[in-house]
Amino acid sequence: MRDNPIGVFDSGIGGLTVVKAVRSMLPAENIVYLGDTARLPYGTKSVDAIIEFSLENARFLISRGAKFIVIACYSSTSVALDIVRRHVDVPVIGVIDPGVVKALEVTRNGRIGVIGTSLTIFSGAYEKAFRKHGAKCEVLGKACPLFVSLVEEGWLEHPATELVAREYLQPLQEDGIDTLLLGCTHFPLLMPVFRKLMGDIHFVDASQELGNALGNALKAADVERSGRDGALSIYLTDLSMNFKEIGERFLGEPMTDFSRVTLKGL
């Protein structure tokens, strides 16, 4: 069981930012990653469609021996986490909870901003997670769909990106938040712009917190692997023109072992 991989899925290759964090914190673990690039993005799809896709992704990872499943997609975590948990026999962790716990830990004034795709924000998943942790704080959600395209275009510090960020973030600034939770796999790459505009507040990148939570869970279940030579296998449901260039931007290392896979429902 220790050698079995951690299965990670996302709607595309953005979830490789989560894999990057997990690999740097748990270098012994084998990882199997599934990016559903044939059906990305999930953020513009219906709730029913995302649930169906998520279950299919989870089943694929289990067929590859996954001992733990990480949902690295915020849209999927928002609407499908509980349902995936009910349908599979291995533990499932999403990207929302670990960020919420960290945000509650660092906020001083109790005003927390959350940014994500429209679906993540409007699903109310963050409000639900904050309530679950008994939080006495004000949660201000802001949908920022353009950030995804700007990151994929590689305009990480372009003046247009700054202008877009100013438009999205100004209301949060005026509301006096002291903590900003990044609720999308793509957003950590825009950190330089966020810092420049928002100044001296706390930024929470959930992928770091997820790595911690996952490490603790593996230890508690006594299934952690030792050593430093964890392998990474990447499966994508479609290989587009520039997936490798964008993927390596997220992963922070070369993508060596990758294959195309066709899921049954596709």
Next chain:
Amino acid sequence: MRDNPIGVFDSGIGGLTVVKAVRSMLPAENIVYLGDTARLPYGTKSVDAIIEFSLENARFLISRGAKFIVIACYSSTSVALDIVRRHVDVPVIGVIDPGVVKALEVTRNGRIGVIGTSLTIFSGAYEKAFRKHGAKCEVLGKACPLFVSLVEEGWLEHPATELVAREYLQPLQEDGIDTLLLGCTHFPLLMPVFRKLMGDIHFVDASQELGNALGNALKAADVERSGRDGALSIYLTDLSMNFKEIGERFLGEPMTDFSRVTLKGL
């Protein structure tokens, strides 16, 4: 046969800009529209995937009695038009050719800019179409992926949109183009920004030209319908949160008759 509908498909709801043009020019015609919203966008998918999706879309429209098929998606036209033509028994028109013909008609200096998604531009489909028409002109292609997200966000005349447009269009301006071909269903909505930045040049919106070409083809085949009461049925493979709001922005009239359909391959 005259009462049979014209079948129009697109990767999403952007193709409703084409339907809008066709309805205003051929008000008698019944139209069945299929938007493959469950698998949009096509521009980031592989060529194989787009071909497979396009064939499936065409077959669906034929099962609904289509007498003519219009591919309103530029990515799909770029890589799948010839293949769809070989696989179905009704005539198929794409969005690329009619725009190319018009651009050649209006250019004076023979320098023509083409803007579209990355896939449309890098596929070389426009260069091929210009060559087919024996064009002696310089074709300058520029991929503008961010325009799609900006239109879907509704930022049609936002300062950020202007800044993005300036970055994308400046090289074309410096090259001295006198004609700009809009190679994406979403781009006609940004016309005010394009005009402001590019000044007094020709803009070619292929959906208008496609309406003309389609009218002529229907007449030549003697299958045109008369009257002004053409019906519009819209099928979408997924219904997302704000499809109706965005769809009506493209269509320019209320969406009344729409349903969700699941294609076999989905």
